[in-house]
Amino acid sequence: xxxxxxxxxxxxxxxxxxxxxxxxxxxxxxxxxxxxxxxxxxxxxxxxxxxxxxxxxxxxxxxxxxxxxxxxxxxxxxxxxxxxxxxxxxxxxxxxxxxxxxxxxxxxxxxxxxxxxxxxxxxxxxxxxxxxxxxxxxxxxxxxxxxxxxxxxxxxxxxxxxxxxxxxxxxxxxxxxxxxxxxxxxxxxxxxxxxxxxxxxxxxxxxxxxxxxxxxxxxxxxxxxxxxxxxxxxxxxxxxxxxxxxxxxxxxxxxxxxxxxxxxxxxxxxxxxxxxxxxxxxxxxxxxxxxxxxxxxxxxxxxxxxxxxxxxxxxx
Ligand SMILES: NC(=O)c1ccc[n+]([C@@H]2O[C@H](COP(=O)([O-])OP(=O)(O)OC[C@H]3O[C@@H](n4cnc5c(N)ncnc54)[C@H](OP(=O)(O)O)[C@@H]3O)[C@@H](O)[C@H]2O)c1
Numbered sequence: 001x002x003x004x005x006x007x008x009x010x011x012x013x014x015x016x017x018x019x020x021x022x023x024x025x026x027x028x029x030x031x032x033x034x035x036x037x038x039x040x041x042x043x044x045x046x047x048x049x050x051x052x053x054x055x056x057x058x059x060x061x062x063x064x065x066x067x068x069x070x071x072x073x074x075x076x077x078x079x080x081x082x083x084x085x086x087x088x089x090x091x092x093x094x095x096x097x098x099x100x101x102x103x104x105x106x107x108x109x110x111x112x113x114x115x116x117x118x119x120x121x122x123x124x125x126x127x128x129x130x131x132x133x134x135x136x137x138x139x140x141x142x143x144x145x146x147x148x149x150x151x152x153x154x155x156x157x158x159x160x161x162x163x164x165x166x167x168x169x170x171x172x173x174x175x176x177x178x179x180x181x182x183x184x185x186x187x188x189x190x191x192x193x194x195x196x197x198x199x200x201x202x203x204x205x206x207x208x209x210x211x212x213x214x215x216x217x218x219x220x221x222x223x224x225x226x227x228x229x230x231x232x233x234x235x236x237x238x239x240x241x242x243x244x245x246x247x248x249x250x251x252x253x254x255x256x257x258x259x260x261x262x263x264x265x266x267x268x269x270x271x272x273x274x275x276x277x278x279x280x281x282x283x284x285x286x287x288x289x290x291x292x293x294x295x296x297x298x299x300x301x302x303x304x305x306x307x308x309x310x311x312x313x314x315x316x
Contacts, residue, residue, distance in 0.1 A: 049130030053233030122167020229281025230257030
């Protein structure tokens with residue numbers, strides 16, 4: 001009798017968890033995390049790629065409930081100025097300054113002089129969000145485009161983290177809580193064709209910061225790796241395709257993806273709860289992520305058909 005009851009309870013539990021899973025738009029932990037609205041108060045938050053998409057939604061979201069100072073980076077100065085105005089209209093107590101910068105620039109001295117000048121005392125939080133994707137097989141993707149993508153999506157964020165590290169660790173004598181937030185991608189976990197260099201950069205940037213996390217934890221520095229699935233932004237039109245040409249095409253799966261505001265909300269909740277990582281993504285992508293992460297042998301069953309579909313979509 002007891003065994004029967006135990007079996008029924010186990011079946012009910014499994015059904016409940018399976019049903020609950022269908023309602024998720026992020027991994028279990030970050031989905032259930034709540035934003036602490038006071039957490040971001042009085043912080044200096046530097047966001048790269050703040051002129052559009054996830055970066056812009058993130059600063060708007062924080063401004064809606066918190067009084068803090070934003071430093072906004074991207075290449076287009078005018079767009080950044082508009083974001084500043086939007087922030088002030090959302091919350092007049094927030095300060096926003098622009099810090100235009102091209103993360104495709106090579107050379108350490110460029111970053112050293114910029115960061116020294118702008119942040120003599122470092123920042124409380126850096127959000128490495130600037131980046132772009134690709135839509136081409138490796139054979140059709142010019143090497144100079146690989147180099148640029150490595151610079152923007154991987155090397156520059158690593159350089160910026162390293163330049164800020166002393167202010168977050170040894171120079172942070174009161175051990176004030178600091179954050180490094182990395183916007184990686186599902187493409188850095190579930191590696192697919194058409195995204196070779198992009199997947200490599202996104203896996204690399206997450207790996208660097210994952211490893212760094214354990215060096216900086218004693219100094220009260222939290223590192224969050226974010227792996228978004230499809231989020232409705234301009235990532236599709238800004239992607240670089242065959243021959244290094246901009247794709248300029250909207251894609252259904254991106255535009256029907258997670259809303260950018262919801263993605264920003266999940267990221268804010270994950271930061272204020274000091275989570276190690278979060279996966280903002282809708283099903284079925286979220287299901288596949290869970291499956292290939294926790295049951296890796298399924299990769300060889302799931303990925304070949306998904307890869308074939310992707311190759312066909314892009315004319316291969
Ligand atoms: N949307 C998705 O489905 C998705 C999924 C996974 C990961 N992500 C990641 O999320 C991040 C944000 O992308 P998004 O979706 O919000 O796309 P987005 O709307 O195209 O935004 C990209 C941002 O990066 C900036 N940027 C691009 N190249 C730059 C450079 N060389 N120097 C400085 N800033 C640069 C852009 O500003 P300027 O053009 O003014 O420079 C823009 O603010 C990216 O790292 C992307 O890889 C997005």
